[in-house]
Amino acid sequence: MITLNRDRLLIHKDQDVVILRNRVKEYATKIGMGLVNQTKLITGTSELVRNMLRYAQGGEVLIEVVSRGRENGIRLTFSDRGPGIADLDKAMQDGFSTGRSLGLGLPGTKRLMSEFSIKSAPGEGTTVTVIKWKNG
Amino acid sequence: MDRIPILKMGQFLLVTIQIDLYDRIALNLETDLVQMIHKTGARGVLIDISAVSIVDSFMGRILGNIATMSKILDAETVVVGMQPAVAITLVELGLPLNGVFTALNVERGMNLLQSRLASNPDEEEDEDDNPE
Amino acid sequence: MKASTIKMLQSKKEQIIELWMENQMEDPTLREDLMSNEDLRVQSIELIDTLLHTLNEGNSTQVESQDFEPVFEILAGISLSRARQGYTPRETATFIFSLKDAIFSVLGENISDLSLLNQELLEVSKLIDSLGIVTFETFIQGREEVILRQTDEIAEISTPIIRVWDGIIALPIIGTLDSARTQIVMENLLVEIVNSESSIAILDISGVPAVDSLVAQHLIKTVSATRLMGAECIISGIRPEIAQTIVHLGIDLSSIITKATLASALRQAFTMLQLEVTKVRKDKKV
Known part of the structure; x- marks a missing residue:
C-alpha cells in the first residue's frame, strides 16, 4: 500500500468534528469517491471521533490518501491517550456500551468501512485505523 | 449560534436543519423542541433534514428521542427529506429509526400529520379545546 | 552479474x-x-x-x-x-x-x-x-x-427502474443479489424515489435465482432504507420454492410487504394510494 498524501488534525472540542468531517470529505471528493461511500466514511468518522471526545477528551486524527493496486482510498487513524478499552471483543458487539449510547459506534462503524482495526489496552489509550476504498 | 430555529405553522412545528450538526446543536434542538411543543400545544412536528449530509448514531438517537418525547406530549413527529446516501448509511449502521415517521418532503409530511390527526377521533376533541 | x-x-x-x-x-x-x-x-x-x-x-x-x-x-x-x-x-x-x-x-x-x-x-x-x-x-x-x-456494464444495465404509475416505481432484479449489487440497486432506487416523488417502490425478484439469508438481509436493508426516505417498499415475484426456502432457513420477512406477483403488488400499491381500477362499461345502445 502506498500513501499519497497525509494530513493531521487535533481534536479537542465538539466543533472540531465539523472541521474534521469537512476535511475528510475534501479528500474523499478529490479521489472521486461516490456519494454513498463518502457518506459512510464521514458517518463512521463522526462515530469514532465522538468516542475519542467522550472517553479520552480528544486526540489526534491522521488522514491519508492511500493506494493499493488499482484502488484508491482514504485511511484514517484515530489515536488517543484515554483510558483504553478493557474488553475489545465486547466493545465490538452490537448494543454494548459503557456510556449512555446505543452501543452501535464501533460495530456500526466497522460495517460502514472497508477495513477496520483497533488496538487498545487499559491505561494505554486507543488507536483505531479504518480504510474506505473508493469503490468499497 | 448553536441553535436551530423552530417555526410554528398552525398546529404543527417545522424545523429545517440547514447546517452540519454536531452533538451540542442536536442536544439543544431536542430541548428546544420539547419546550416549544409544551408551550404551543403543537400536535405535530416536522423535521426537514433534506440539507443534512450525515446522520450518525448520536443524531439518529436524538431524532428517535424527539419522536418519543413528543409522543408523550401528544404530538407526532415526521422526519422528512432524508437523502438516499444518508438512508443507506443509517441502515448499514444498524439504525433503521423504528418508530419515527418519515416522508419524502415537507408537503407529504404535512399530509401525513393531518391524516394521522384526522384518523384519531379522540384527539379531535382536544382540537376543539384549542381553536387556532 | x-x-x-x-x-x-x-x-x-x-x-x-x-x-x-x-x-x-x-x-x-x-x-x-x-x-x-x-x-x-x-x-x-x-x-x-x-x-x-x-x-x-x-x-x-x-x-x-x-x-x-x-x-x-x-x-x-x-x-x-x-x-x-x-x-x-x-x-x-x-x-x-x-x-x-x-x-x-x-x-x-x-x-x-x-x-x-x-x-x-x-x-x-x-x-x-x-x-x-x-x-x-x-x-x-x-x-x-x-x-x-x-x-x-452488467451492474449498469441490470437495474432499470420503471415508473409504472404516478407515485409508483418498479425495479425488476435479475440475477444474484450480492452486497455490491444491493448497494447499486438501493442507491438507484432511492434516488429515483426522490426524483419521481414516488411513495411506493416495488422490488420484483422473479429474476433472482435463489434467496438465502444473505440475500434476504439485503432485501430487508433495501426496504428499511426506503422507509427511512418516507416511502414504502413492496417485494414481489416470490416464487413458491423461494417461499419454502425462506421458511426453511428461518428468515423473518414479517416486517416486509411481500406479494407473489407484480400484478398483486401493483394492486396493493393502488389500495395504499386509494386508487381504484374499474372496467369501462360500454353502453350497447349507442
Whole structure:
C-alpha cells in the first residue's frame, strides 16, 4: 500500500468534528469517491471521533490518501491517550456500551468501512485505523 | 449560534436543519423542541433534514428521542427529506429509526400529520379545546 | 552479474540473436501461422537490444528496479499484441524462456571459471524467469480489465427502474443479489424515489435465482432504507420454492410487504394510494 498524501488534525472540542468531517470529505471528493461511500466514511468518522471526545477528551486524527493496486482510498487513524478499552471483543458487539449510547459506534462503524482495526489496552489509550476504498 | 430555529405553522412545528450538526446543536434542538411543543400545544412536528449530509448514531438517537418525547406530549413527529446516501448509511449502521415517521418532503409530511390527526377521533376533541 | 560478463554478452549480441532465432525455429510449437519469421526476428532483436542495454552490474539481481521499466514496457507490448494475435500465454512465455538456451551457451563458451559460470547462469536464469512472469502478468491484467469493464456494464444495465404509475416505481432484479449489487440497486432506487416523488417502490425478484439469508438481509436493508426516505417498499415475484426456502432457513420477512406477483403488488400499491381500477362499461345502445 502506498500513501499519497497525509494530513493531521487535533481534536479537542465538539466543533472540531465539523472541521474534521469537512476535511475528510475534501479528500474523499478529490479521489472521486461516490456519494454513498463518502457518506459512510464521514458517518463512521463522526462515530469514532465522538468516542475519542467522550472517553479520552480528544486526540489526534491522521488522514491519508492511500493506494493499493488499482484502488484508491482514504485511511484514517484515530489515536488517543484515554483510558483504553478493557474488553475489545465486547466493545465490538452490537448494543454494548459503557456510556449512555446505543452501543452501535464501533460495530456500526466497522460495517460502514472497508477495513477496520483497533488496538487498545487499559491505561494505554486507543488507536483505531479504518480504510474506505473508493469503490468499497 | 448553536441553535436551530423552530417555526410554528398552525398546529404543527417545522424545523429545517440547514447546517452540519454536531452533538451540542442536536442536544439543544431536542430541548428546544420539547419546550416549544409544551408551550404551543403543537400536535405535530416536522423535521426537514433534506440539507443534512450525515446522520450518525448520536443524531439518529436524538431524532428517535424527539419522536418519543413528543409522543408523550401528544404530538407526532415526521422526519422528512432524508437523502438516499444518508438512508443507506443509517441502515448499514444498524439504525433503521423504528418508530419515527418519515416522508419524502415537507408537503407529504404535512399530509401525513393531518391524516394521522384526522384518523384519531379522540384527539379531535382536544382540537376543539384549542381553536387556532 | 559481473561487469565483464555483461560486456561480453553485449559484444556477443549478434550471436545470441542468431542462437535464439535458431532455437525458436526448431521449436515444434512455433506459430508461423500467426507471425512471420521476419516479424519474430524484429521483436526478438528489440527485446535483446533493450535488455542488454539496461543490464549493469548493480541492477542484474534487482528486477524490481526502475531500470527495467523499458524492458517491461516492451514485454507488455509483446504480450498484449501476441494475446490479440491468438497466442496462448504459454506460447508467449516459452518465447521468452527460449532466450535462456541462447544466453547459456554463449556464457558457457566464454567463461572458463566454473564457479563464476555457475553463478552467472543462476542469475541469468532468474532474470529471464521474471521476464517470463511479466508476460503472464500483463496477460492476466488485460483479462482483468475486460472483466472489470463487463462487471460495471452488467451492474449498469441490470437495474432499470420503471415508473409504472404516478407515485409508483418498479425495479425488476435479475440475477444474484450480492452486497455490491444491493448497494447499486438501493442507491438507484432511492434516488429515483426522490426524483419521481414516488411513495411506493416495488422490488420484483422473479429474476433472482435463489434467496438465502444473505440475500434476504439485503432485501430487508433495501426496504428499511426506503422507509427511512418516507416511502414504502413492496417485494414481489416470490416464487413458491423461494417461499419454502425462506421458511426453511428461518428468515423473518414479517416486517416486509411481500406479494407473489407484480400484478398483486401493483394492486396493493393502488389500495395504499386509494386508487381504484374499474372496467369501462360500454353502453350497447349507442
